[in-house]
Amino acid sequence: MTAQRRVVAEVLDGEHVHLTADEVHARAVAKLPEISRATVYNTLGELVSLGEVIEVSTDKRAKRYDPNAHRPHHHLVCAQCGAIRDVHPTGNPLSDLPDSERFGFTVSDVEVTYRGLCPNCAAA
Amino acid sequence: MTAQRRVVAEVLDGEHVHLTADEVHARAVAKLPEISRATVYNTLGELVSLGEVIEVSTDKRAKRYDPNAHRPHHHLVCAQCGAIRDVHPTGNPLSDLPDSERFGFTVSDVEVTYRGLCPNCAAA
DNA sequence: ATCCTACATTGGACTAAGTCCAAGTCAAGG
DNA sequence: CCTTGACTTGGACTTAGTCCAATGTAGGAT
CATH class of the missing domain: 3.30.1490.190 (Ferric-uptake regulator, C-terminal dimerisarion domain)
Incomplete structure (x- = not known):
């Protein structure tokens, strides 16, 4: 569990929203300026595999990440x-x-x- | 109704499949070699507005076009x-x-x- | 405490999918 | 035959995401 991963997890924990990967990155940068896009993608991918976060494709453009993974909805x-x-x-x-x-x-x-x-x- | 639009409509009529825009373009080119990607996108967009074709986003990558628009499914x-x-x-x-x-x-x-x-x- | 090693991170190049736009083409009406 | 307007073209551009080689770092072994 590195600083970068913690930051990404925090961004998603904060409020219950549906952020795109870029939005997650933007907010992560605010907390840890040197974090890279690649790391955000990696970490989001891991969170998804762990079942902590759900990928939602409601938008035609970008995937969104939904941290409310534990209550089916x-x-x-x-x-x-x-x-x-x-x-x-x-x-x-x-x-x-x-x-x-x-x-x-x-x-x-x-x-x-x-x-x-x-x-x-x-x-x- | 131009030749280009007819070709796109034909491609989707032929078999009941779920093609990506690029696949539609590839098949359209086979029938009308000079058709451009932009026209395929335009025509697909119109077919969608007309309700003749449904956009499906099952795939994370590309939208797919489903000509079976009249029977809800x-x-x-x-x-x-x-x-x-x-x-x-x-x-x-x-x-x-x-x-x-x-x-x-x-x-x-x-x-x-x-x-x-x-x-x-x-x-x- | 220091060194090692494996893994994480970085940044930039690359790809895929789609949009946009200026210029060219074509058909129909006048 | 000319004009007009819509359709098409091709290429540049944008967005979202992936890949990779080089670098950095955490934490266990010594």
């Missing part, structure tokens, strides 16, 4: 401004997929993304 | 080799999202991605 995204909220739907989508629709796959995970307009963008 | 992706199948789960995830979890959003769409291993990769 899904995402609600504003199609206009890109705002993201964590949501907890009832029911388990995995049980909605009958065997006949699994094509022999071993299905282990499901990711649900709701899209719509946030109150702000809907008003505008 | 979701996707099952192999975490290893990236194979994609269309699936039709029972139930409607939209109804699984209570008002209290909508944060004032106008929710209009939901995208479900199942992940797992395809028979091939599971065997290996």
Whole structure:
């Protein structure tokens, strides 16, 4: 556990947000100016493998990193401004997929993304 | 409706697959050698706005284009080799999202991605 | 306390995917 | 036949991310 890794972990711990790798890097630099982008990518990759952080691809551009990995949840995204909220739907989508629709796959995970307009963008 | 647009539409009509923009371009070039990448992107963008084609971001790298836009469906992706199948789960995830979890959003769409291993990769 | 070694970090080059734009082309109407 | 406007082209540019060789460092062994 090096200083760099601690800083990256701190950035994600701080508030519960969904940051891109570049945003994580920017905030990490604020705490430890000489940290490099490569290290941020490495560390994020490790956190993901450890299951501490989830990669979310709600955005077409960049992956986002969600530190709220321990409580299963899904995402609600504003199609206009890109705002993201964590949501907890009832029911388990995995049980909605009958065997006949699994094509022999071993299905282990499901990711649900709701899209719509946030109150702000809907008003505008 | 120009020759270029017809070719792009044909490429997507042919078989029911999930192609990246580059794959679409490659196949379009086979039919109309002088077609440019920019035109393919433009045309794909228009098809998406028209609702003829769906953008799928199952892959971390490139967007994929799914011509099966008229029958609502979701996707099952192999975490290893990236194979994609269309699936039709029972139930409607939209109804699984209570008002209290909508944060004032106008929710209009939901995208479900199942992940797992395809028979091939599971065997290996 | 010092040395070693393995691993972490750095920075810069590189790639992939996509966007943007100025200039060229083409078809249709006048 | 000329003009107009939309479509297309190709290349430069941007963004996100990966790779790699060189350097630095933490912590165990001595």
